[in-house]
Amino acid sequence: MFSQLVMLGSSGMLLTALIVLWRKHVPAYISAYRLQVWLLAGVTATVGYFASDWRLFAVAFVLVVLKAIAIPALLRTMLRRFGAQPEVRPYVNTETSLLIAGLLVLFAYVLARPWMAVTDLPTRDALPIAMGLLFVSLFVIVSRRKAITQVIGFLMLENAIALLAAVGTYGVPLLVELGVFLDALMGFLVMQIFVYQIHETFDTIDVEQLTRLRH
Amino acid sequence: MTVDRSAAFLFMIAGYVAGAIVALIAPSDRIARGATAIGAASGSVAGLVTALAVLATGDRFELVRPDMIAVAGGVAIQLDSLGALFLALVCSVGLFAAVYGFTYTADYDGRRSLRFFGLMFNAFLLGMSLVPCAANVFTFLFAWELMAVASYFLVMTEHESSDARAAGLWYAAMTHFGFVLLLPMFLIMAPAAGATAFVDLRAGASALPPAARSTVFALALAAFGSKAGVVPLHVWLPRAHPAAPSHVSALMSGVMIKLGVYGLLRVTSDFLGTGPAWWGGLVLAVGSLSALGGVLYALTENDLKRLLAYSSVENVGVIFLGIGAALVLQSYGLPALAMVGFGAALLHTVNHACFKTLLFLAAGNVLRGARTRNMEQMGGLIKGMPVTAMAFLIGSAAAAALPPLNGFASEWMVFQALLSGAQIAKPEVAIGSPLAVGVLALTSGLAAATFVKAFGISFLAMPRSDAAAAAREPHWSAWTALGAFAAATVVLGLFAPSAIAAMYRIVESVTATPRNVTGGGGIWLLSAHGVAAVSPLLIAVLVASVAFVAFASIRARGFDVRVADTWGCGRIRQTARMEYTSSAFAEPLRRIFSELYRPTEDFSVSVHPEARLIIRSITYTTRIVPWIEKALYEPVTRGARAIAASVRRLQAGSVHLYLLYIAAALMAALASAWWFE
Structure with missing residues (x-):
């Protein structure tokens, strides 16, 4: 029951990341992200319930407040500022993107094999999925042009790491967790400032324009 | 008189550090300049006191703090008389360079960061002062790098000129090349991990197999040679020295390159002791190359400061000739003769520091007055800047090794050391030693030509540009430095016998060989066995009395003086374009040594379009290819x-x-x- 619930949540998180690869509109990304955070909070709470660790409930609560409510709200503000700029021409088209994402998940399974051999946690089946989510988020950052898409990719990368921590070691000490939250929030705010600056300078949030900065 | 040497030493460090920090936070450019100069000057005076106290008593001064930066082996300071000599050099040049710099850098007010300059200037002096005091590997390398990094930033002071940037790059590359060689050199000598005090290295070096000793020697020669600027590692020197502000050039040329000589002496004659004869042969070869190469390039140079920089290469070559001769003599078991070589090298180090500082500071005055470094645009400066001209003349005469000035005394001693090679009955020495003597003789002659050109073209005849005609003396405070070094040049020349005796005492304390050479009998400068003798003081008296007699007899007989134009060969008007140029002066020698210079020549005539016989202009461009x-x-x-x-x-x-x-x-x-x- 425990491992099935965790698998369900993790797979859902991976699916929400794949949404970013085939949808083109930023509002869809934001809802995908919010959904992913809810799922992450669910997985964390499940682990907390079965491992009877009250601290994971606290983490799940902070996750919901910070990442499912505050950050999506900030993202919407950004969206209002720039208008809906769809991800028109990503570096890699949708079909290839999905193919690559599949390969990355496969690669994650291969990578996680030695790791899975040495643990006997009930959650260990979710480990390759968490790593796959990590790779897919990285791929989103690398292959998309709009700064806002990249920010969402980064946020999903954060989620992947949080998921890895929850299923791999039943969460890290609360202090570290809080540090990570603060880190993520600060990182997000800095990126927000950058996106505003890029928009102001180049009148677009297409990151490719930054190539012009070299000399 | 007893001096608390550790207090003086700490005051020196405090002076430099305070100068650096106050300059950095100074509210205005003028205060920054003042703080730079006061910090550097007070630090230098304290350093000079420390050095002189050690030199006077001859016993070492130690300050060991193993707890400071213990990971790297702690800070260890030990000043023996060899180190004290170099510390005294650094501090005396540093003192006057600081005074000179106060007005010299006024040109930079508002245009450049004088705060950063002050920080780096003091850091440079601190690094240079600590190098001869260091007594373990960490302290030495720290001081060495501080010196290198700070001088890099000083070279880059005028960083908007691409020449200065290129010079900085060359300098950084060469100084790091040297540093990379220093590390293995120290590591080979260290007898055990963590034993990095110089005492341990000395013990470790004596236990090394011959091959390892030779490796250490070769690394030391390359590493310290790159700092000293010997051919072929001299490339950074003629670029970096002209690019820096003149008082920094004086410090770099006068003292910093000498610390390469210090390092070489410390490692070869102190740590390694007597080695095989080829060590000395190699140093002789390097010295000959540098002496000859340096002076040949100086001769054709039209940039005043580059000329002086090449002349530094030449003089370092002369110093290396002395060291090389000493090493050869030492390896054949002639310590008394070797003493002459080491003593001559040390004396030339001191002497060159005096006259090269004098020349660079005078060149700084010229640069300020005539606004150019190109000698082809100078001329006639003696009218506007008589004091500077006089100082430059004294420096030039010393650099050309004219008696009774100091350059003569030390080069004569180097000659004596080289001639002692005749005492060794080996074919390679019998060939090598006269060759080195010949090289030194040729070098001295060419140096004379070089400095006749440098002085004559820059200061005599008619001004070749408006700026040269308008050139005036700078603020009087710039004269103190000129006066001090001109006096030192003369005094060290006249009393060279006492100076060489002092050098012998220092060599004796380092190499631990008994002193059985007499430094000089009173006023006589002697070769090792007293075969040859010369007295600079008597020469001076002779020259002075001849001049006095001639002058007095002219006055007594009352020649009537008629003031009129010189005969102008029928020309109506004399212009600066009719003058001998710097390139023309060097032309005959350029032809003789054309194989070395490989000059490229470009000759173009532009004629009138209607009449081909009417020539509008003739352009002749020539440059030498290094x-x-x-x-x-x-x-x-x-x-x-x-x-x-x-x-x-x-x-x-x-x-x-x-x-x-x-x-x-x-x-x-x-x-x-x-x-x-």
Whole structure:
């Protein structure tokens, strides 16, 4: 029951990341992200319930407040500022993107094999999925042009790491967790400032324009 | 008189540090300049007191703090008389350079960061002062790098000129080349891990097998030779010295390159002791190359400061000739004769520091007055700047080794050391030693020609540009430095016998050989066995009395003086364009040594379009090709460029590509876990 619930949540998180690869509109990304955070909070709470660790409930609560409510709200503000700029021409088209994402998940399974051999946690089946989510988020950052898409990719990368921590070691000490939250929030705010600056300078949030900065 | 030497030493450090910090936080440029000068001057005075106290008593001064930066072996200071001599040099040049710099850098007010300059100037002096005091590897390397880094920034003071930037790059590359060789040199000598005090190295070096000793020697020669600027490692010197502000050039040329000599002496004659004869032979060869190469390039140079820089290469060559002769003599078991070589090298080190500082500071005055370094645009400066001209003349005469000035005394002693090679009945010495004597003789002659040109073209005849005609003396405070070094040049020349005796005492304390050479009998400068003797003081008296008699007899007989124009060969008007130019002066020698210079010549005549016989202008351009430099360094720079260009392709400017690098690196790191399965 425990491992099935965790698998369900993790797979859902991976699916929400794949949404970013085939949808083109930023509002869809934001809802995908919010959904992913809810799922992450669910997985964390499940682990907390079965491992009877009250601290994971606290983490799940902070996750919901910070990442499912505050950050999506900030993202919407950004969206209002720039208008809906769809991800028109990503570096890699949708079909290839999905193919690559599949390969990355496969690669994650291969990578996680030695790791899975040495643990006997009930959650260990979710480990390759968490790593796959990590790779897919990285791929989103690398292959998309709009700064806002990249920010969402980064946020999903954060989620992947949080998921890895929850299923791999039943969460890290609360202090570290809080540090990570603060880190993520600060990182997000800095990126927000950058996106505003890029928009102001180049009148677009297409990151490719930054190539012009070299000399 | 007793001096608390550790208090003086700490005051020296405090002076430099305070100068650096106050200059950095100064509210105005003027205060920054003042703080720079006061900090550097007070630090230098304290350092000079420390050095003189050690030199006077001859016993060492020690200050060991193993708890400071204990990871690297702690800070260890030990000042023996050899170190004290170099510390005294650094501090005396530093003192006057600081005074001179106060008005010299006024030109930079508002245009350049004088705060940063003050920080670096004091850091440079601190580094140079600590090098001869260091008594373990960490302290030495720290001081060495502080000196190198600070002087790099000083060279880059006028960083908007591409020449200065290129000079900085060359300097940085060469100084790091030297540093890279220093590390293995020290490591080979260290007898055990962690034993990095110089005492341990001395013990370790004596236990080394001969091959390792020779490796240490070769590394020391290359590492310290690159700092001293010997051919072929001299490339940075004629670039960096002219680019720096003049008082910094004086410090670099007068003292910093001498610390290379210090390092070489410390490692060879102190740590390693007597070695095989080829060590000395190699040093002689390097010295001959530098002496001859330096003076030949100086001769054709039209840039006043570059000329002086090349002359420094020459003089370092002369110093190396003395050291080389000493090493050869030492290896054949003639310590008394070797003493003459070491003493002559040390004396020339001191003497060159005096007259080269004098020349660079005078050149700084010229630069301020005439606003150019190109001698072809100077001329007639003696009218506007008589004091500077006089100082430059004294410096030039010393550099040309004219008696009774100090350059003469030490070069004569180097000659004596080289001639002692005749005492060794070996074919290689019998060939090598006269060759070295010949090289030194040729060098002295060419140096005389070089400085006749430098003084004559710059200061005599008619001004070749409006700026040269308008040149005036700078603020009087610039004269104190000139006066001090001119006096030192003269005094060290007249009383050279006492000076060489002092050098012998220092050599004796380092090499621990008994002193059985007499430094000089009163006023006589003697060779090792007293075969040859010369007295600079008597020469001076002779010259002075001849001049006095001539002058007095003219006055007594009352020649009537008629003031009129010189006969102008029928020319109506004399212009500066009719004057002997700097290039023309060097032309005959350029032809003789054309194989070395390989001059490129470009001759173009532009004629009137209607009548071909009417010539509008003739342009003649010639430049010399430093082919040795090209042959040695071009492959290296080309290789470095090729590597840099291929690495640069990684930096494409695309954020996505950079993110891809990160992702790829992460995946590679994760995949590497397979290996540890």
